[in-house]
Amino acid sequence: MFDRIYRSTVLGVAGRRPIENLVRTRAWSVAARFVAGESSATAIAAVKELAADGILSNLDLLGEFVSSPETANAFAEQILSLQTQAAEAGVKPYVSVKLSSIGQGQVVDGSDLGYVNARRIVGQARELGGYVCLDMEDHPRVDQTLGQLRGLLNEYGAEHVGTVLQSYLYRSEADRDGLDDLRPSLRIVKGAYLEPESVAMPDKTDVDAAFRRLVYSHLKAGLDHPTQVTNIATHDESIIEDVKMFVVAHGIPRTRFEFQMLYGIRRDLQKKLASEGFTVRAYIPYGRDWYAYFSRRIAERPANVMFVLKGLLRG
Template sequence: MITRNFFLFLARNDFVKNRASKWGPKLGAKSVIAGETIEEAMETARQLNEKGLSATVDHLGEFVYNKAEALEATHYCVRTLTAMEASGVDCNLSLKLTQLGLDIDKELCLSNMRTILDTAKKYNNFVRIDMEDYSHLDPTLEVLQELRKDYDNVGTAIQGYLFRAEQDVDKLKGTNIRLIKGAYNEPPEVAYQDAKEVYNNYLNIIKRHMLNGSYAAVATHDHNIIAEVKAFAEKHGIAKDQFEFQMLYGFRSELQEEIAKEGYKMRVYIPFGEDWYGYFMRRLAERPQNITFAVRGLLSK
């Protein structure tokens, strides 16, 4: 837990962040971030598609502080969707509402999301609202609920380490949800702290969402969870087109390809952009294996 908290502290540390560009590539960041531009992200998606893998791209960034920045982020999302259509890649879009002005004005955020979803709908594409820290959970779900009145091409993510995850999954029946363990440092008042309890609750919400007939995006690198989900789907007659597996770009690539070859949809989350630091630190915090990966990258340089 000390190691996890250490990397989460670094993720919020502006002093370190401002100097990270010098040593970030040596820590392995370049291996898990698909460049800084839309063009680089599309090329990465194309390469993954050639291996039978689907993709979702996320232009990294959080917490804009004025309307101009929120509008700029919105236009960037529209450009990204347009690039997907032009390049013909099998890829959808992931984003964070704080990029679109959630902390400034909820109506501004809703307006920006409608602009993005209108573009995605025109291209028959899908947009995933990433879940952020606990303070943004209810505002995010409120925005999603409002958008779902007019759009069926939008979903979100639910974090399995939260006590309320089961309740939220049940409320979101019929919604395409990415199911994740969770990567933020939440207090014991709202989240499980024990790894086994997180594991059990995570599996529980996956199974509940799959059983209620909703589309489930199971985001995990844990081969035990993957095996359990496969067995559960087979036992309950849940078709392979009712769920997918998701993993991060640069992690367990061989396993990703194995899953795709077995006939399951395997989607790779591709982050890109200049603001990679917070994302990379949270990935190191999530699992000891990720820290080992980063150290290996450092020693190989």
């Protein structure tokens, strides 16, 4: 319950325009802990730095809830360009996309613009041998995102597109079971949005237990399907230790799962797991529109508020 109150307070304060302006102008040095710069060049430099430690990357151009078709199309163009730049830099394009940033919910010429743009991005990823993960946003978008994922999986194949399930949503275990016929790779997360208790578990203990159940069921379901990968996206060491034991007990090869973490969080753990021979992938967010992402990271952990306040005082 404390987690929910804390999260709602921080996101409420962060959502006020004067606070946003203050943080945007004075706290870039703090945001830089979580965000790999504002340009694709700085993000690709971060990819190379992580690669030196044996850590793979997942690039994310920050932006969400875009309201005009022009902005959504411009955003999609930037993601297409990012995939090309990554390939040219010798990095397999692996990107995360928020469908709301490329027009989901905006109908143009009778089609959902988010889906039209997602087809362009996943189509290009297939040509380049890359992969696109559709990030999961707030709960009203889940049905449409899963529906659009189905279309993309049928057209481009599970090697090139997958999505995310959030363990805090009551519906996610049924959603996982419902996708089994298409054998998608899934990233399992706890969930970062402020959601009502009618759809999301308020108690962290329940969210953690549901996270384990989702990971274990997807790992087991993927045992006979070599392209189905379970992406275990958490910094929670006790869960990671349990997963390590689970995969040994069930004979699940290391090629069937990845540990995924966020840029700037638990780099020590990322390096340790990579040195133990696990696949580790860091989610590298970048771009000028970093404020909403940054606010969610601050809302995850009380210690981060002090970090921001110190940064503001330093200016």
